[in-house]
Ligand SMILES: [Zn+2]
Ligand SMILES: [Zn+2]
Ligand SMILES: [Zn+2]
Ligand SMILES: [Zn+2]
Ligand SMILES: [Zn+2]
């Protein structure tokens with residue numbers, strides 16, 4: 292049942308892709324691992340960069356939330372700076388996940404987060420503080436990282 | 444699951460036969476795994492399995508899911524919390540377990556009308572059926588469903604279409620070409636789709652190709668004869684590909700093909716839509732008539748609209764929708780009248796109840812007063828008697844206690860008469876308060 296829903300969601304997203312996002316399967320045989328290329332949204336310090344994300348759907352999907360991680364390094368209060376690049380907030384948290392939420396919503400959520408970080412829910416405290424107290428510096432750093440790691 | 448395709452030739456390999464024919468589970472058919480032919484309203488889609496609802500149920504928060512999806516969701520929630528409640532998969536509200544209610548019948552009808560492909564399509568069944576009939580199709584009619592082998596002594600199954608052979612198809616046979624062994628019933632599929640050795644010659648160019656590739660070869664064989672594109676519309680020109688291309692440039696019918704095809708498609712779509720609407724209409728009509736039946740006791744109060752409905756039932760009407768609207772309108776009036784009547788009756792009844800209760804209250808207070816005075820009198824009598832007895836016991840010279848103890852009239856004779864009188868007035872004052 293889950294498999295069928297995943298296939299359906301995947302083909303729907305292929306047919307009607309989200310703006311500035313490209314989705315593919317690293318391995319055709321495994322529908323549970325998706326790769327997403329997302330353009331840094333206009334007006335954000337990530338503009339001009341392309342970020343690779345990894346979406347992993349648990350076997351219990353849709354009853355357990357998918358996990359989303361940045362494979363491209365990104366200067367963002369809600370994404371860990373380690374090589375995992377994991378993020379866990381809002382609708383992705385197990386106790387806030389709704390089985391009726393679609394992957395499309397998850398991806399839109401990630402994009403919205405690039406436009407507007409949530410410093411109160413941060414995993415990188417330093418960046419969050421900088422975002423709140425010294426926005427200029429934050430933008431400068433984020434732009435620099437985008438240039439360095441997320442070049443097209 | 445995976446079986447070696449290179450199993451040693453000569454040995455009967457039942458496993459291999461199974462692998463070439465993986466059968467979906469059809470007993471019962473998993474309705475959530477079916478492929479739907481019609482596009483359906485997205486509101487009919489279960490938010491959990493993303494299929495049209497299967498046995499839908501409604502939670503207290505009015506969200507609807509398949510029964511099995513709700514069960515699945517429950518089984519994925521925390522062990523201790525799921526005993527009595529479930530978190531709604533759409534709004535995360537806590538829902539008591541028992542607050543799961545069925546949905547209106549009409550929704551199930553709409554869902555059962557959605558057309559699906561037979562789950563055995565992968566084996567070759569071309570049927571498309573209403574979802575509500577698909578289990579029946581598989582159980583009784585599907586040519587690709589498994590039934591018991593007609594041979595009494597054989598316990599295996601055959602496809603229903605092979606029943607006509609009236610004999611056991613389970614004897615092991617060898618493929619003439621590759622020497623692998625198969626049960627007879629699987630041999631044909633092996634030969635036409637899987638055999639890596641068997642060859643056949645193309646009927647047009649006489650080239651030798653693998654049997655399993657023959658179909659593909661004919662598609663692109665340069666010497667194969669093809670009919671004109673407009674064959675179904677009346678052109679009977681047949682030629683090899685090259686000549687055909689020239690013909691197509693001149694054939695007037697071939698030019699019309701896209702147009703004709705479009706027309707055909709439109710006709711078919713209209714027919715399907717008409718059929719669908721007809722069915723929907725009949726469902727609505729039956730539900731309307733049941734509504735009318737339940738309302739019939741009140742119908743003789745207001746026979747005007749119902750008789751007009753009966754008239755339009757017999758007479759021809761330009762559009763069924765109009766007819767339904769009329770029916771709907773008259774029913775709405777009827778309901779309005781009934782509700783007005785009900786509220787009138789309600790008002791009357793509540794007036795009556797109020798009057799009655801006022802009267803009863805008065806009666807009650809009256810009775811209370813009586814009881815109070817009785818209690819006073821009893822008390823007075825008791826105390827008088829007690830006093831009397833004491834007096835009799837201590838002072839025998841006083842007046843005789845017999846008269847005082849036996850009757851209430853005697854109370855007037857002694858000095859203690861003031862006490863009960865005062866109390867009597869007390870109790871009446873209390874009663875008026877009630
Ligand atoms: Zn469902
Ligand atoms: Zn709900
Ligand atoms: Zn069938
Ligand atoms: Zn048999
Ligand atoms: Zn063979």
Ligand SMILES: [Zn+2]
Nearest residue numbers: 645647648664
């Ligand atoms: Zn040929």
Ligand SMILES: [Zn+2]
Nearest residue numbers: 671678680694
């Ligand atoms: Zn022609």
